[in-house]
Amino acid sequence: MPPSSAGNQALWHWLAPLLFVVLWSSGFAFAKLGLEDADPLTFLTLRYAAVLIILLPIALVIRPPWPKTKGAWKHIAMVGFLIQVVYFSFSYLAVTEGLSASANALIAAMQPILVALASPLLLREKVGFKRWLGLALGLGGAALVILARAEVEETATLGVILSVAALLGLTAATLYERRFGIEAHPVSANIIQFIVGFGLLLPMAALMEPMHVTWTGNFALALAYLVIANSLISVTLLLAMLRRGEAARVSSLFFLTPPTAALVAHLVLGEALPPLAWVGMALAAGGVAVATRAR
Secondary structure (H helix, E strand, O other), rough: OOOHHHHHHHHHHHHHHHHHHHHHHHHHHHHHHHHEEOOOOOOOOOHHHHHHEEEEEEEEEEEEOOOOOHHHHHHHHHHHHHHHHHHHHHHHHHOOOOOOOOHHHHHHOHHHHHHHHHHHHHHHOOOOOHHHHHHHHHHHHHHHHHHHOOOOOOOOEEEEEEEEHHHHHHHHHHHHHHHHOOOHHHHHHHHHHHHHHHHHHHHHHHHHOOOOOOOOOHHHHHHHHHHHHHHHHHHHHHHHHHHHHOHHHHHHHHHHHHHHHHHHHHHHOOOOOOOHHHHHHHHHHHHHHHHHHHO
């Protein structure tokens, strides 16, 4: 392997996970900001429409390769359905049903455990002792952050159920991508997946919601951030990392979501971040380091 190629791969190995965690985690704060001015499914429909408005002209200019078989189209579309429709819609609906962002983030942090449990059976990936140790440390750190920020509040039962449904959707997408995912150009793959999301959520929003939107500065900022950072960059990074690494190893990055989301919410929304939360962030980071370096 040429030195320049090896250097690029080393840079990718460190930069991609870091960028993914920061951008994906920040989405919690910006989603909360946007949902103050729009219905959840309507918000997602606008988000996906904006992504397609950006991607379609790019596709006309660069002419990316498209999948060559019906099976490839099906696999890309299925991952898009699980992430863009199942995960994001249930996650947004959970927030609107009264589930706090902290509880939503903690439920999402269970994803690496589910992936690790399923990987030996579905993907034949071995999850050794060090990997389990890292997963346990990551979960403990994520829980510390949430507990440090938790306030006495009434449990939103329906919100919990919706958040668990979102968790199952993201876990299924991770396992499906590792089992059936193919190398695809990011522009063509994203167009397919966001067409699936937009095509399914638009009629759902029309049937289930008044499709209320208040165009405020905060809403425009939230929509722009979620379109560029979450929909275009984060999802592309996630799928690329899944194609190049074991599912349990990549999924361990989600333990950093609650700590990073808490930090971003502190900076963007002014939410309190107690000293114990910093301890939890350090523990989660250590757990992810152990899990991702274990062989």
